[in-house]
Amino acid sequence: MMPPETDSWFTPQPPARTPPDEAGQARHPRTEEHGAQWFEPAGDDPSEDAGYAPRPVGHGGYGPAPDGPRSADEARAVQEPRSADEARAVELAPYRIPRVPDTGWDPAPSPRRRWIGRGLLFGVLAIQAALSLRLNSAAHPDEAVSLIVGRQELARLSDGTAVTTDLIHQVTGLPWLYPPLAGFGVNASGVFGARLISLVFALLTTTLLYSLTRRLFNERAAICGAGAYAVLQSTVVVGFYAAPDALAVMLVALAAWLITLTARAPVVTVLLAAPAAALAAAVEYASVPALPVLLALALITAWPHRGALPAVLRSLLLGLGTVGVLLPFGIPAAVWTHATIPARGTQSAGSILLAAVQWGGLFTVLAIAGAVAYVRRERMNESPDTDAVTASRLRRTALGATLCAAALLIPALHAYQNSSAVMFRHIGFGMLFAAPLAGVGITRLVGAHFRHPQLGILVWVALLALGLDQAALRFQNGPDSGSLMGVLRANATPQGHYLTEVDGLPEYYLGGVSRPEQWVSARAGTDYQDPAGVRHQGQDGTAAAIRDGYFTLVVLDSTAPAAVTKVITEAVESSGRYRLIAQFTSTTVDSGTYRVFLMH
Template structure:
């Protein structure tokens, strides 16, 4: 007979039993506030004393809040994956050199030859570079001597990848690895990042230097205030390399205030920014660059554009990204949550609402400042390059916006994936169109090659292309930049300069060939067109219009 004493009785449990508690808090705020273990009451109908069951603190994100080798290696692996995607997106862009790229390479080769061998600089394309001619152009010239346009573009790609690494490190110090990965994942697929990362222009180096300056500001935020001066050299150098980097200077200086040690007065935090601003200005003075930076505007050497076209381009190229960054700024200012600050560096960023709002506003302001400046000047030609400054500085808050969208414990990963895929699709299409946006330069060069001869003089609004690709049949000094103007003495001995010199030379039939570009400044293009129509010396031999349907057109006029 079976002993009934061996059977467990429902009224007499064999021992204290611990009911299984919930694995996660009911909501994110409860998880964030769970600083101590919470005891759970257990129904005990028989009066038997049971050991309390405790729920350990659960982090508000599915991410190890401590510093561990596993966490670091996962983050580095994701960083490498993002860099690979960014490089692949840029390397797929294959096209002939843009006039701006060709101008940088031609001027760079002559500047490099002058530095190394004292060879005179004979091209007027040096004035086309919106930055110091002794900084980026020699680098572009050396890369072009090594491997042509590919060498120069690979140099820009190296700058862009290092920029992304610095952005990751900067964001990780401000927040944590999760936000940093989201920030670079968004930044790496933007049109400006993809194009400038494979575009021979000084902005590629300038954006890198701005990223280095911002990183130095954040890195020194917990250290002696004087160490913030380490950000001054790269910030000043960025302004010298490309005058457009002046867009980012106010944001980097304000970042020194926003990242100052919590608990201190705002006035003391401001004192951290004043030496940085003063040191940057002082470093620009010896090179005579301060006046050029102060007087620079987006209209310098830039194509005109209507307010509607500028707004439309801004919305297309950075609209979704800016909305994500602004949403992240608002959400972060209202409430800090989801362990967005590294647990191992609790004081790495401000935590009060006012300081969070200041930090978010500082980082996102440049994303709105750049298109506002182009609207003010009515220019759009270099907008896609200049937007990179604002996107770089706003990327950390875009990362916050993406993590808030995904939610705690990756609750809504499909939303984050949807936004990222949308940004990727836009970046793919827009970057491809950017490289196709313009008339066929190959057909233009074929026409120019047929009509190019030694000792002749040519006026062109398409700066750089002929000088770079037709170096075997002509010399750079034979090509006069219409954007820079012409110094010309007419038959009566009167000296003419600028646009007046170009029109006077056309009236006298001094140029053998004239090449117009509809994206040139309106006043110059109109004056040259009127002079060509009224001189009677020239006939239109070729015209090429952009296949994308915009107003970009090349016209070639040949002397009778």
Template sequence: MSTESDFSPVPPGSPVPPGRADHGAVAEPQPDLIAQGRARRRAAQAQQAEPEQVEPEQAFTGQNFAGQGFAGQGRAEQDRAAHVPAAGTRPDFAEQGHAAYDPPTAPRPDFVEQGRAARRRAAQAAMAEARPEPVEPQPEPVAPSPVAQDPVAPSPVAQGRAARRRAAQAQSAEPEQDFAGQGRTAVAVDEAVDEAGPRRTTGAVDNPDGIPLAPYTIPEVPAIGWDPGTSPRRRWIARGLLGAVLTVQAALSLRLLAAAHPDEAATMVAGRQQLDHLLHGTTVTTDLVERVQGSPWLYPPLAGAAADANGIWGTRLLSLGFALITTVLLYSLTRRLFNERVAICAIAVYAVLQSTVVTGFYAAPESLAVLLVALAAWATVFTARRHPALALLAAPPAALACAVAYSAAFALPALVALAFACARPYHRAGPAALRALLAGAGTLVLLLPGGTLGKLAGWSPSQGNTAGSAGSILLSTLQWAGLFTVLAVAGTIAYARREQMNEHDAPEKDPVPTTRGQRALLGTVLTVTALLVPAAHVWTGTSGALFRHLAYGMLLAAPLAGVGLTRLVGAHFRHPQLGILVWVALLALGLEQSALRYQNGPDSGRLLAVLRVHTEPEGRYLTEVDGLAEYYLGGVSKPEQWISSRTGTEYRDAAGVQHHGDDGSVAAIRDGWFTVVVLDSTAPKATDRALSDAVTASGNYRLVAQFTSPTGDSSTYKVYLKH
């Protein structure tokens, strides 16, 4: 072992000892260590002041996220190694001494990496302004590594070379990736919408490493609170709600306890005689058959059979059954036009209306006619997707409805137009028009036998009904159907403007796109009948039977009233209190108005008590109150003894002159031919005035009883008895 100091000079030309080679000893003369340290520091400062060059292939352009910063990493490592000598080299004590007295310099940030990050943030912000999409939080600027201040960092040259070698090896081992394309893909938005699925959108993602990412799908947010798909749970819930609505409707009708109205009594008397004629061949002797505004061979026999079974209650229960079946058909056709939610709302508002409650417990042909109209509408909607020839299935119930009650002609134009409107989304205009043509032509052909078409063409609401002013008719319409009509019109407007909540087609069918014109056409067709009925009564100046005729318009407008109620509640049942408020208001109006309808009119019980006293087996009676005496006094008189003033009298006077109609009734009163004359102030004004004048002028009759309406209206019964 050498005993010399490791730092002692070595003679020139002598070999360097092995132990001294590790200290980087050089030959004499010994260099100035202080000067070397200063030169080394100046070189490091000059290297730091040089502008950094960016490789062309790593330049950031547009939305390129490819800059990996290998050059910046190498320079950062060189900076950290600037103050640390290489392993195995001699420490520069002079340099360390100067560094100890010099103030420490601030770490130099990596401006290249910061610039790239800033450009990435600017590009992402620009794209977010152009199309707002959910963007992940942007990365913070890369702070300079604190290792740059480490005084014992390794040699910058060696570390830089090692970093470049690792980068070259990584690039040669892995396939070159298109970082620019990946950056553009990460922020692109695919605007193409696949018809079979939702729109696929790729949002901006912070991906500085350029790792390929799979595109993700943002599903369309549904604007409905009612899933269009069908399920057993939904079906049972809907059926339960349907049963609840039917229960409420039946309860509202069954609470109406009153004696038979003249129209009901006339129908039952005529029905009994028609039924006896069909079963036993007896002759029809009553003139009340002409009072029935429809075919005497359809509804009257049914009413007569029910009356024979259980009197007036049997006939009213028959009408109640017709009304409940009508509500079920309304639910089904509304569900096929729209959905279950609209269907439930439609029947809920329809079941509490005054016309529904009264007609459902009223022995009149309109109860059966409304059912047949609902059946025709259901058949039209059910066959909307199918062959146009199937539209003929709606013709038989439509023709039968017009034959049962001539007032069903109000709904006939709407039924024909409905065949076109409900088929338009599935067929072109030609096939849809063919459906409407077949439905209308088939109905007219079926009305030809028996002269029903001619009778229907000559029918008017004024026939056999009370006259009224336009103001009174409009006021009654507003009271009985005003709120419901407003709801239906609002539903039509809202539905025409925008389709929401899967408001088209049946839940079990695929959704079919509809245009604004198609929606407006369907809404107008269904709603127009509710406005046509009061307009016809105003035109003819007739207020009688308006409450029954409104049932046709309410039935066809109910689906749009359901739409209006669902729009009022809103998607996902946002405002249920508004729907409940409207329904409760309709319920309160229906309760009050139906009760007033049964109480409206004079006290028929007192009238019948007076007539029972003065009825004789051989007497002849003229009455403007048709049907009551024939029905309730059948045990003490025969139907042919009672003559209706509405049909007139066939009378031959003492001079042999034959009189007909009102002239015959006046002549018979003048001669004192009738035993009792009963006048009703609600009868046609011309007839009532002529008979009143004849009774007063003849001097053969005296007033024995007079009854006014318990509700305070102007109707009055007067009973005149022959001296």
């Protein structure tokens, strides 16, 4: 315990009483303790009271003042002016107060902002992976085609085994690019392994999209755009779908990222993006509409930094480089053939556009709103240090129109072809380009300094709910192939020949009782030589083979092209060699009625 006589801040002390002065007035205790430093004299002239000088001399203003009144010499010394050195020593402070900034934060890029953005991006990728991995179903016909062709292409590349399946003609791309990857995955872990490869490509696409948007706008728009893109139906489904679309979208994103990365570099550096753009077109012919968007992006991103002529030259150089990579493989001719196939679907343009609105309508509206807001004002002016306009309104208009047009182009092409069979996968190419503007739209909706964060959360939750429901329905609405495979497995033999309108599934699931070359795709037609030595090809060959009883089983699907089904049905009825052994309707919307005929 502290002694009683010890003075401390924790020991209250009674106020000191001071005796009155000669005038009969009590002196303040602080005056007794510290002298006249604390109070000025009551008179107008401090020199009149020598006992209470403004600045005591001899003790520097600290400690008790000398007792008794001051002498005239001491008072005179107080009033004399100090020398220049002494005045400077008193006036100068031992530190300097820095200039106060206008804002408490800096909008310029910094390591802290980058690491926060990367942390949020990691969370987005985790959500995307979880949404894709929750989808689980049997292989779809398009997946089965890639898996069968991939196995045979992988065997051909490894030991020179010839490819025997006619499904190779249904691969919408070079068969030796993506299918071997799918074959590697299916050999390792079945259809799940092939789907995991697509998931890796989808996650890389989202990462590249984040970096692309950050370079075009900022970190906030980048994380909002990536978060919205990651929960779309096309992103979630393609990310767990054994088809070349995931790889093609990733290559398009890589090309766009390289274009923005080299915007300020010499013109020739844009050729770094040419191989990625060419590979995207080679992997999936449906990615060709993305190439004009890449050319426009090369022009728009370089214009403010390099000028008009170098920007135009940059775009032309990218186009020539892409075509130069594709020419040795004959891809331009194959792409032209694929693009000029006449419309084969029977759907109306209105129903196709309605499906596009359901799959990407809200996202496209966000992108258009972001483009309009970006054209009107480049920044939200959160900081007074960033009021300067760095991009002209013409450049902002061109960028917004280009990215939004890409989102509308894919549905328009499918409406022209009267078919939406694979639009749920191809629409992802347009959503990729619209994502940066969708991120801008969400940030403008939230407002400066996160004024309305609830609006951004509401929009993202709505996109998440739509993506969850639509992706689940897409996998649930796949073909109900279990009953069909049971009937085919019971009647297949190692020596038979089979005609099917359900491509891919029998070859993949019945590999233990048949070989892929035993199954003939009814959509591709048959190359058949009759007993008289006459060779028939296409649908004429299919009809001749049925009349001669060449096929052991004939499988029809009501969703196949009507012209093909009509030829087969007439041949089966006229031959008198086949009887119907199974007929059932699939419970899903993507498949119709299956009919199985067995030769007797």
